[in-house]
Amino acid sequence: MLRTEGLTIRxxxxxxxxxVNFQIGRGxxxxxxxxxxxxxxTFFNCVTGVLRPTSGRILLNGADITGLSPNLISRAGVARSYQITNILPNATTMENVRIAAQSRRHGWNMLRHYSSFRDIAEKAESVLASVGLAAKADELASNLSHGEQRNLEIGIALATEPQLLCLDEPTAGMSAAETHDTIQLVREIAKNLTILIVEHDMPLVMDLADRITVFHYGEILAEGPPAEIQNNPRVLEVYLKT
Ligand SMILES: Nc1ncnc2c1ncn2[C@@H]1O[C@H](COP(=O)(O)OP(=O)(O)OP(=O)(O)O)[C@@H](O)[C@H]1O
Ligand SMILES: [Mg+2]
Structure with missing residues (x-):
């Protein structure tokens, strides 16, 4: 689904x-x-168009998306959540998700159509339910707890109907209980799309991921199934021991 060839940024x-030569398969x-x-x-920033690589190519389903704007890459089917929460605090939970759904579904001029309003509203409602925030739909996003805000951010990403979802430390700053819920959420949404996740909690990563890619100084140090990565001597040296 996603492949990078010689991806370099200075x-x-x-x-x-x-x-960086990276590949991930669908699902x-x-x-x-x-x-x-x-x-x-930085890898996520390149893949999602936030940063333009110095050299190399990024291919999504074989199509070259290198250097496209974040908006076009979103339309091509790649969504991401940020390491630092990135929501509209003065909009409601529902509005945050609806704006994202609109960006995907229709140009602004189409919004006059009642059917497209309904379409977007339904999408937004189903997304809020899937991230466990249906009951908070009319709450201002700034009033949500930290964990709820992080889940809202996943909802905003999902509302753009991605094929590939990039999650940058989605559980950062969460309590153990919130982390558990969010990882359950990731498992649930993974049934329908492909997920790339940066996560520091090793036991959690070992349990969640099909495969693990280890970055070190901007290069791929190792890649493989969790059991293999866990016992890779180079990985142990640079990362797992620290
Ligand atoms: N926009 C930028 N301008 C200059 N340097 C940058 C920029 N973005 C990242 N860097 C540098 O690139 C390197 C990689 O940063 P990056 O944020 O990708 O690391 P990371 O693996 O996500 O780390 P962390 O686990 O702390 O989030 C770091 O040395 C960082 O300071
Ligand atoms: Mg980071």
């Missing part, structure tokens, strides 16, 4: 991604792990 003298849950500054978020 910030001045810093090579944040160096010749997979792939975890990306690695030390702070390894390039995990």
């Amino acid at each position: 910030f001045g003298g810093l090579t944040a991604l160096n010749n 997979e849950i792939r975890a990306i792990i690695g030390p702070n500054g390894a390039g995990k978020s």
